[in-house]
Amino acid sequence: MDSFKVVLEGPAPWGFRLQGGKDFNVPLSISRLTPGGKAAQAGVAVGDWVLNIDGENAGSLTHIEAQNKIRACGERLSLGLSRAQPVQSKPQKVQTSDKQLLRQPVPDASKQRLMEDTEDWRPRPGTGQSRSFRILAHLTGTEFMQDPDEEFMKKSSQVPRTEAPAPASTIPQESWPGPTTPNPTSRPPWAVDPAFAERYAPDKTSTVLTRHSQPATPTPLQNRTSIVQAAAGGGTGGGSNNGKTPVCHQCHKIIRGRYLVALGHAYHPEEFVCSQCGKVLEEGGFFEEKGAIFCPSCYDVRYAPNCAKCKKKITGEIMHALKMTWHVHCFTCAACKTPIRNRAFYMEEGAPYCERDYEKMFGTKCRGCDFKIDAGDRFLEALGFSWHDTCFVCAICQINLEGKTFYSKKDKPLCKSHAFSHV
CATH class of the missing domain: 2.10.110.10 (Cysteine Rich Protein)
Incomplete structure (x- = not known):
């Protein structure tokens, strides 16, 4: 910690703002500076701790007492300050694979309160979060396979062939740095980032953008046969068991020839269809809702939420704000008409405003x-x-x-x- 003394010549304003105090159990420190002001010209920085004010120990002063003490200085203000040295750490090289898991950031206190307040308008089971898209692989087995008896007859005439096993699905492990001892001289976040107090003001509202679920890429061709065989060999409720001939879950007839497996059941390929439009779901994705199977288009029409502004179905990007769902292009600033998306906004007379226009019109x-x-x-x-x-x-x-x-x-x-x- 480097201690130094600063003398500012009056009159006020001095060009800085305090935070903390004995009544907050936080040391007094500089929270904001006026660009080009007297404090900034004297070398005062955001985050500097105030040790004394005109010779009086600042540790025993409340926030109001410190303000009154500064105002009473008149034509000359003397401050004893302390500045923490920045702690430099050597960056660690972390080996990661090409495919990385997205890392969910830990929400700060204000955003956590917002998430708690908006729990009642988060997607319920059966709507956004229950749209469990399943790839036609382990769940649907989209590759056709021959009847077990026909396959057995062909084995004697076929040349043995070694097939490279499909790569096992692995979850990339994130490298986490070891525990570190907190440094008592580390500067607080409001000192490191001058915009900390403004960005996390309690009045600002965060918005969340979520993307409507879309069908994933079908299972690669070289992996489908093994997946279908595994599902057919271990499936229940209509699937093949212990090498027995599978039975179609739709028509309850024995399947001779090609078949696929979905949701633990075996189907004729032409009988695995959308419950609403009858489209064959042999390839591509599907959604299961309350025991019924839907193609992506029918699912969007039937279960997609409505926009709070235009009242139309939202089949693409969804924005959640004010306990309602919106098209991204429908939730815009009332002044500049630009989509707010995930930026902070203010409400004035029932209309949303982006931060820039709000300060310009109402600040x-x-x-x-x-x-x-x-x-x-x-x-x-x-x-x-x-x-x-x-x-x-x-x-x-x-x-x-x-x-x-x-x-x-x-x-x-x-x-x-x-x-x-x-x-």
Whole structure:
């Protein structure tokens, strides 16, 4: 930790904002800087810890006491600061395969609360999450095979042939770094990232984009026969068992010749069809819902959710927001008409706005500190201006005037004791 002293020449504003304090059980630190301000020109950085203010130990001050102490400095402000040295770590080389599992990021606290609040509008079993697409392989066995008796008769005349076994399905293992001892001098996230507080403000709403399930690629040709044989040999309820001739689950007749296996049952290829349109599902994907089998097109028409704006079926990309489902091109900013997708947005008079247009149309700045009043911040209106609740103080003694009688002179609030003082 490097300790140093900074002296700023007045008058205010000083060009920085504090966070923490004794009442928050967090050391006082610099949370935001005004670009080109006095603090920035003096070399103060976001995340610097405040050790003392005009010689007084900052560790014993609450947030309000620290603010009042700074305001009372007048024409000269002396700060004792401490800055943590960045910890550099050697990057580790990790061997990974070509196919990697997607890594689900751990949600931060605000997004976790959003996910909990929106549990009641997540897809229910039988709609989005129950659309268990099954490839015609282990579940459907899309390759035809010969009758066991015919195959046995051919074995004596066929030249023995070695077939390379299909590669086993493996799940790539992720390499995780070993446990590391936390460094006490590591800077907090709000210090490393200046936009941390703004990006994770409690008023911002995250949206989730999900893609409508589509049929997966059919099982490769060279693997289908072995999959069908495995399913037919070990299947139940109509499939072949212990080398016996399979029975079609649809017509309950013995299958002589080619057949396929789906959902643990054997079928004639021409009898494995969509329950609604009758399309043969020999190739491609299918969906199973409440015991019925559907092709992708019929499933979308029957079970796909409706868009909250245009009321049409959503068969492609789905967006979840405000406990409803939307087409991506239907959920747009009310000002610029661009799709919001997975960006943060604000609601104003029942209409969504992207962050840029909301700040442009509805954003306000605090008269006291000249910083933006974010949605969710406590503020008040006085003297024709907007103020943070902690910034509305007497211009002389810095006592907080929220909810109290005050006087004004030159657009500056004054308490009763200094009502006739020179400003």
